[in-house]
Amino acid sequence: MDSSLALSLTTFIYALASVFYIGSFTFKKQILAKTGFIVLVTGFVLNTVGIILRWIESYQMGYGHAPFANMYESLVFFSWTVAILYIFVELKYKESIIGAFASPLVFLAIAYASLSPDINSKITPLIPALKSNWLIAHVITCFLGYAGFALAFGFSIIYFVKPKNPDNTSIFSKLPSEDLIDELTYQMVVFGFLFLTIGIITGAVWANSAWGKYWSWDPKETWSLITWFVYAIFMHLRMMKGWHGRNLAWVSIIGFIAVMFTYFGVNYLLSGLHSYG
């Protein structure tokens, strides 16, 4: 098996997991969500295998670098981080219906990587600027941050899906209580915020050792700071101003839009030093 087969299968399995989770939500069948979880974990294992194989293959090709060097590899890793974080959340909170709002994100990231014609899945050699030990630390922390925000976004959506007082027969009745969604969203934002902070810091330290400046207002840097500000606002509104529910969920959604722009928009629409992913 090579990495591209493993990752194609991963895409397929993640799609299947999403189908099970969404099916469980629509038909109110707990068993479908349980199956979805097993399928998701299977996909995650294969995703891990795919990343490791790709790493090995890059050594065999003589390039020898961690698979974090371009848009394709970053998307595959993004799926991986969202998947592992979600698996952890489901195990900790014993709440599986929320998978309907998380698993599609896992699937969409890797599907975009595999199916978009603009994204090259070839293993390419590392450009000189990326040859640094900071690469792994920077990429892992940033993407854990993105994963936290992605799940916070998924959970925020529940606020808008769930009616105020769903009756027992409605498909929304099994959704977790507002308190729990609030708690989950907050925990995910906190997780994302800590890792985004470390991600920006490792990036700054790296920039200082590669370009001689820890901060140069490059579009990627600026957008990551904008994202950081949005979530800092989220924290202050929640802790100091007592915001909850839908209002706060909007802030989390705006934050995720900023994340998406930092991730894709900057690369496709703006130019800068950070054009590799």
Added chain:
Amino acid sequence: MKKNQTIPEKIWQFFCSVRLAVYTLVIIAATSIIGTVILQNGTQQQYINLYGEAVSNLIKVFNFDDMYHAWWFLFLIVILCINLIVCSIERLSITWKIIFPKQVKFNPERFRKLKNLEIFTVNKETEAIFGNYESFLSKTVGKVLKKQTESGTVMYAEKGRWTRIGVYVIHSSIILLIIGALIGAIFGFKASLQLDEGAISDVAFLHNKSVPVNIGFSIKCNDFDVKFYDTGAPEEYRSTLAIIENGKESFIEDIRVNHPLRYKGINIFQSSYGTARPDSVIFDIITQPDKGVISKTIKIGQEIQLPEDQGLFKLEGFLPHFDFRGNNLGEAFVGRITQKDGKSFQIALPVKYPTFDKMRKGVFAFVVKDFEKKYYTGLQITKDPGVWYVYSGFILMIIGCWITFFMSHQSYFIEIKKDKDNNSNISISGTTNRNSQGLKLKIKKMIIKLKDI
């Protein structure tokens, strides 16, 4: 709000609102977008080409061309800093007594009313379990306080009171970052230097201005080397630099991208490279009708006689990027032919297209045969004495985030009452300053353990 406030009090009130902080953060985040959309630090001409005359004037007025150093942007940052300091002082003066109390006290009535209160019964005598519960609480939480009430015995323990300081750690880390950035902006510089192989310099040039800055020692580029992968993508840029002080060579070191040289507070980075002006070139001079060829080595700036006394040729210079009708033809030599009738004109000789000059259909065609390729290395030279403040700010910020988000001040309360069958009736509840959901789970886990004791 109080009436009859003095003006300083009013100013203080203005700056200690969280609302101001939120608004300032929103405005900073929103305006930061401008600088990522509009070209930064471009020339006047670039702005006019991109946005037209009217808009480019507007850009100049609001400093959108160097937005992150514009007065209004710095003003917003100053507001945020004052806000952050005033808010922190104001709140810390209140929470200080909570963080460092003279004596820890607790109110049983408050804990009995908590939402997370759980009640269960144990088939043991109260006296038997009291000691066990106390040691459990002191082991898992902290020092235990006890009280006798009319109905029974209560105990209380807490941990993590100090973690309430976390948010102030984050705020002070931001101040430290800004101090570091200020020190860097005032006492540091960021400059660049192009050094041909073999060349030496003791000054670099500030960006966008050609202002020279003294480095404090001399840098000589002994060698530059670029390696490519099979795919044609660059693999490595390497400059061998010699540091020269007081006319003596101190040491030689290789620098690569991501591997700078740091010496006496100056950082030297590999940032770009290019082809340097070669000293001399070998040309084939082809006489057009009879195709007679003469090879000649010509130095830049040198003038030679053309064959058969047809005139003069002067090799004027070298262009790294020769523009021909809007196309970049790459490296080229520029020369001037002066015919014997006195007519003089310039010719360009691109290296990549050796027969380019034949198209001119002149009497002679110049073909670039060979030249010694020389590189220049593009160095970034920086000095930033503020960087250690910034790095300390980074560390402090991570520690602060960790304390604020993952640690909390928790207190636990247990009440033991004797019921009429001589069993023990136990109530347990707790408070926390964050993550009440997590505390609920903790209390449930605690109950499982307490039932076993």
